[in-house]
Amino acid sequence: MALVLPGAGYTRADLDRIADGAAANADNSLLEIAWSIVSEGGAALNLEAMADLMFGDASAMSQYSAYRMLLDDLVYFKQVRMALQATHLVHRCPVALLVEHLMMAEERYQPRVGSVV
DSSP, rough: OOOOSSSSSOHHHHHHHHHHHHHHOOOOHHHHEEEEEEEHTTOOOEEHHHHHHHSSSSHHHHHHHHHHHHHHHHEEEEEEEEETTTEEEEEOHHHHHHHHHHHHHHTTSSSSTTTTO
């Protein structure tokens, strides 16, 4: 997948600032929240729409942040090509739900401090 940032005339310093900001913005809980919102409607989202959903804007930094997170994501979204554009669909397979249930089960069965096991 390739990324073309919105706008033009970026300097190397601009790109470094965007890359640093994207690293600071990386929060997989945003993917989980986006997944829960999008999975209800089942719509396909392009990168601009994903950035707007996760960060509240579609700036270059937000799009690059979403791009980096989606590159590493194996649970919540899958990439498809639609009309020559990379688009992201929710995983219909309940992988994300399974992960969530496993985490909840693990928390439930964690020994509590001070309790008799």
